[in-house]
Amino acid sequence: MSKCTKRKLRGRLWTTTKGIPMHLIVDGKPIDIEADPEMPLLWALRDLAGKTGPKFGCGIAACGACTVHMDGTPVRSCILPLREVQGEITTIEGISTDGKLHPVQQAWLEEQVAQCGYCQAGQIMSAVALLDEIDNPSDEDIDNAMGGNLCRCGTYPRIRAAIKKAAALKTAGI
Template identity: 60%
Template sequence: MPTSITVNGTAHEVDLPSEVPLLWVLRDALNLTGTKYGCGVAACGACTVQIDGEAVRSCQVPLGDVWGDVTTIEGLGTPESLAAIQQAWVDHQVAQCGYCQSGQIMQAAALLAETPQPSDDDIDAAMSGNLCRCGTYPRIRAAIKAAAGMES
């Protein structure tokens, strides 16, 4: 039986087993490939999306357990009108290889929605589950502060 899911404001019917991870629904069924596969065990954060504004690891959320509207990196902003956090990422040249960046940005956006003026400790706590092999953590922190209007 098809499952209804709303992603980036658009309703979809997907005919997949309820145990298929949301990550693969997004990438394979809906062709939203901005969300990346990293580890498959929720340890790296590359697959982070938001469900009703809450940052979640899409590799660990079965389709049948999706409880609300899903937002992926494709739904955060557009190339013509980037979200503030995306623009800050560009301005601070955060990305090197770029693989982890969609998950980092989705986690950062969730942090800013919950804590509009985050402290360094808030940023560290919220971002600690998102790994960057290139080590751009200082630029990530600076971009988050810039998006919050707290230029560092």
């Protein structure tokens, strides 16, 4: 990277010009970066890979806004150091296929879930992970899966409704 980018994480600066070469697969595409191995994945995604869908919220895995998948498992990218990244990364920008929204995204639209929207990328990624394992989740399943994704606008009832709608859409093959 020729451009020197600095971002602050709770007092730490990440300088992208002092990195080592790394190879990531993000949303199905190979990406070569140079970065400090201690840099959290979120910084690499947003500043180096141009994936600004995942959001910075708390920086300590306490809000879920930064959630992405690593080989299908949801992870909080704000505290996952690059040296521990093993596997393919999927962001909110990589879950639609051939221009068609993922059933969770479609349900989110139909239920008009978002208010400010800041946390929704993380919410959707956790919901996708839930539906990958449980086809028809109960209220309890949803509460268990989504407890780590906070929404200060309080859209939780619509999130629950959208997950149930997404389950129905997915089952119907829509």
